[in-house]
Amino acid sequence: MIALLFKMNLNKMRLIIILLSILTTNLFAQQKSIEGTIVDSKTMLPLKDVEISILNSEYKTKTGSDGKFLFKGLEQGSYDLLILKPSFKQIKKTITLSNKELNFNIILDENYINLPELLIQSFSLINGEKNRKEAIGSAHYVSNTDLNQYNNTNIHQILNKVPGINLQEEDGFGLRPNIGIRGAGIERTSKITIMEDGIMMAPAPYSSPAAYYFPTVGRMNSVEILKGSSQIKSGPLTTGGSINFISTPIPEKFKSSILLIGGTNNYRNYHGYAGGTFKNFGVLIEGFNYSSDGFKNLDDNKSTGFNKKDYNIKFNYKGKNSSKVFHETILSLGVTSENSNETYLGLTNEDFKTTPYKRYDASQNDNMKANQERYSIKNYIEFKNGINISSTLYLNKFHRNWYKLQSVVSDNNKLGISSIFKEGNEKALSIVNGTTNSLDDALIVRANNRKYISRGVQVVLNKTFYKNNISHDISVSSRLHYDEMDRFQWEDKYKIENKIMRLTSKGIEGTNSNRIQYSNTVANYINYKIKGQKYSLTFGLRNENIVGQREDYGKSDIERLGLDLNIRKNSINVIIPGLGFMYDINNSSKAFLGIHKGFSPPGDKPETKPEESINYELGYRKYTKNTQTEIIAYLSDYSNLLGADLAATGGTGTNELFNAGEALVKGIEFSTSINTINLSSKFKLPIYFNYTFTDAKFSDDFESAFDAWGGDIRSGYYLPYISKHLIGIGAEFKSNSFMINLDYSYKSNFRTSPGLEMRNSNDIIESFGVLNTALNYNFNENVKFKLSVSNLLNNVYAVASRPAGLRPGQPRVIKLGIKLDL
Structure with a gap:
């Protein structure tokens, strides 16, 4: 009996084992895998530390x-x-796993701000490189990767790679840039709109747009x-156009970063968040x-450098969003301070040839303090029905006192x-350069003390629908x-003795300039864009209602x-x-055209007209x-050009705007980049080439109210400080662990005052080119080594030559640093 039971149990066990084997075999036969490779859309190189998870499961991994x-x-x-x-756009991808193993590639696009797509519109003009390709008109995007190549703090060096931008260096560090777009005036960047996260950043955008803060x-x-x-x-x-700076976004997960750089002339750069x-x-x-000790030299060895500090803090709150509504609030607070020993005083032609980095002794007390x-x-x-509303409250305060020789x-x-560089004023020049001792009160130093306020509220409503x-x-x-701008200025008087300036008369505050200029404005804008399968059409209408007033209390x-x-x-x-129109020729090619009205506010002087132009591009x-x-032809037809009496341009510094007659600016912008190594390679060698041709001339005769322009202007005269030819060319060699950059920029001759000739004139700045290089090496995912050399060939x-004498570009600067990402 026992033997029979044992035999029956043995048969059952065999049956169970057979059934389990069949089930196990079927189970493993049905199990599959998903694998793939994730690459950067811009470099097409593999991306490390991308987190991939399967929703509603415990499956999660990272790329190597x-x-x-x-x-x-x-x-x-x-x-x-x-x-x-x-820093990359989030992707949700639904896949179906069938009988075969699944292997695919995913391309990630860079995303510089961690917010929903529609919400980004409040920060951004174009929303990154991908949307730039869809822009109806000329647009450019400098990514975080591009900025990190050289860790530039000088906006001039960054914009040298962008066609259609005219630049005039001043201090060599980009503290107070002079930027123009498509021939628009470059003086103190006063003819383009400067923004940070979509908020105007000029000290007083309507009353005094000159960018003494940047x-x-x-x-x-x-x-x-x-x-x-x-x-x-x-x-x-x-x-001309707009430049918008996107600040560091709040990370979705905890992140910290520290950048430490040192370099030539005791250059120091610390950045952490x-x-x-x-x-x-x-x-x-x-x-x-x-900060830096500067690259110019005074006889008393006093620093000609600067120290600039910038602190920022952001908070955000995301509401408990329902399936129908998304809500978020962001509070941003920031302070910036600058102490720079900068001057407007340049050199004679003879001194520039022998000692280009010398500074005359009468500039030894020149100093800018700004906060x-x-x-x-x-x-x-943001509502799920395609409507989103954004509102912004902003307040900017700026105070600066540029104490400099007047x-x-x-x-x-x-x-x-x-005027001291003109023939017949040799004695005044000898006082300024310290070779002649002066009488009391011979040197007049002005305290250009000004306070600015800019505040407002902006509301934007967007609606998207399909039909x-x-x-x-x-x-x-x-x-x-x-x-508003509040000017409360005074002048101190000095003598110079044995190359040392000594105060002889202390000025009384407010006795040089004592006035307030302010503007109240209402601006409205509506834009309608339709996009079909092969075309896009956009129409925009802006209204500016401006009331400007000046209250001059006298000296x-x-x-x-x-x-x-x-x-x-x-x-x-x-x-x-x-109005803009774009047509998709095929999947890779687009043609576009645009026409719009150009405008700059006329200020508070009743007889001054606004700057107006009709602008075309194809x-x-x-x-x-x-x-x-990309290749673009453009034309700007000015019915009235505005000039400004700025000390920075050789004027008296009243900031008065004046009518400057008709002008015609036309040009071509060309840019191309080519990846010369196959995308499947572990290495990449892209090269780029940019070229800008600009022909900017007055188109009528008039008598200029601005002495620095020479008074008598004739049709056909070139506009000053605009080169006919700008060239940028460069290459990168990159892999996962390192990147080497080489960039060259060239600027052809340009006039320093209006005139007919671009050659053989005393009013010409000769052409020049600058070569820069950089090396970035990743020790690991958290530690990066950085080396850069600006002006590699040390060209002089x-x-x-404005406002007073020749001014040099920055000589060779070597920077060495390390970046820690934690």
């Missing part, structure tokens, strides 16, 4: 240095993959440059400091510093804005009691239209896997 990932032991069916990497470039995450008809949405300056998002709250704390505060609150509401008294004649396979985007915005009423108050007022209400754009090419070249 080869960009590969693998999930094993999966059954047949559909899976939702979530792909995340900081955003700290080294703190930024990316830069956008917008030209053509679509840039009228920024305003109020719509002739830390932050992250914790449930519904996010925070970012950031500090930036850069800026910025506050903003951005609020976003004029010289010699033989009882008072001369501005721009008959055509997308429709409508954007409506309104901005209420107030800004004797320093308490501002109104005893001798002089008031003047100017009002303007202008409509600024823009372009072609082609993008393939290995090549990107002049960048300007």
Whole structure:
């Protein structure tokens, strides 16, 4: 009996084993795997540390240095993959796993701000490289990767790679840039709209747009440059274009970074930030400091350098968003301080040839002290029905006092510093360069003490809908804005003895210039864009309603009691239209054209007209896997050009605007980049080439009110400080662990005052070229080594002769640093 039971149990066990074997075999037969490679859309190189997870499961992994990932032991069916990497756009991908193994590649696009797509519009003009390709008109995007190549703090060096931009160096460090776009005036960047995260950053954009404050470039995450008809949405300056700086975003996860760089002339650059998002709250704390002892030399060995500090903090709150509404609020606070020993005083031609980096002794006390505060609150509401609303409250305060040599008294004649280089003023020059001792009160140093306020509120409503396979985007915005400039200046007087300046008469504050200029503005904008299968059409309409006023208390009423108050007022209400059209020739090629009205506010002087122009552009754009090419022809027809009496341009510094007659600016912008190594290679060798041709001339005869222009202007005279030819060429050699860059920029001759000739004239700055190189090496994912050399060949070249004498470009600078990402 026992033997029988044992035999029966043995048969059952055999049956169970057979059944389990069959089930196990079927189970493993049904298990599959998902594997793939993730690459950067821009470099097409593998991306490391990309997080891939399968939603509603515990499956999660990261890519290695080869960009590969693998999930094993999966059954047949559909899976939702979530792909995340900081500074790249999030991807959700649904895949179906059938009988075969699944292997595929995923391309990630860079995303410089961790916000939903529609919400980004409040920060951005074009939303990165991918959307730049779809821009109706000329647009450029300098990514965080591009900025990190050289760790540039000088905006001039960054923009040298962008066609259509005219630059005039001043101090060699980019502290106070002079930037123009498509022939628009470059003086103190006063003819283009400068923004940070979509907020105007000029000290007083309407009352006094000259950029004595400029955003700290080294703190930024990316830069956008917008030209053509679509840039009228920024305003109020719509002739040349707009530059928008995107600041460091709040990370989705905790992240910290430290950058330490040292270099020639005791150059120092420290940049650090830390932050992250914790449930519904996010925070970012950031500090930036850069300084140098300067590359110019005074006889007393006093520093000619600077020290600039910039601190920023951000908070954000994401509401408990329902399936129908997304809500987020971001608060940003920042302060910037600068102490720079900068001057307007240059050199004679003879001294520049022998000692180009010398500074004359009468500039030994020249110093700029500046402080800026910025506050903003951005609020976003996005509805699932295609409507989103963003609102921004902002307040910027800026105070600067540039204490610098203004004029010289010699033989009882008072001369501005721009006049001492003229024939017959040799004695005044000998006082300034310290070779002759002076009488008391011979050197007049002005305290250019000014305070600025810029504040406002802006609301933008966007609506997107689709009808008959055509997308429709409508954007409506309104901005209420107030800004002012408060001038409260004085002059101290010195003598110079044995090359040392000694104070002989102390000035009384407010006795040189004592006035307030302010503007109240209402700006409205509407844009309508339709996009079909082969075409895009956009129409924009901007309205600027500006009331500017100046209250001049005079030099004797320093308490501002109104005893001798002089008031003047100017009002303007202008409509600024823009139209753009783009046609998709094929999948890789597009053609576009645009026309818009250019405008610059006329200030508070009633007889001054606004700057107005009609601007045209026609372009072609082609993008393939290995090549990107764009060519644009443009024309700006000015019915009235505006000039400004700025000390920076050789004027008296009144900041008065004046009518400068008609002008015609035309040109061509060409840019191309080619990847010369096959994309499947572990290495990449892209090269780029940019060329800009600009023909900028006055088109009528008039008598200029601006002495620095020489008075008598004739049709056909070239506009000053605009080169006919600009060239940029460069190459990168990169792999996963290192990158080597080589960049060359060339600038042809340009005039320093209006005239007919571009050669053989005393009013010419000769052409020059600058070669830069950089090496970036990744020890590992957290530690990066950085080496850069600016002006590798150590060329000596002049960048300007205004406001007073020749000024040199920066000599060779070597920088060495390390970056830690934690």
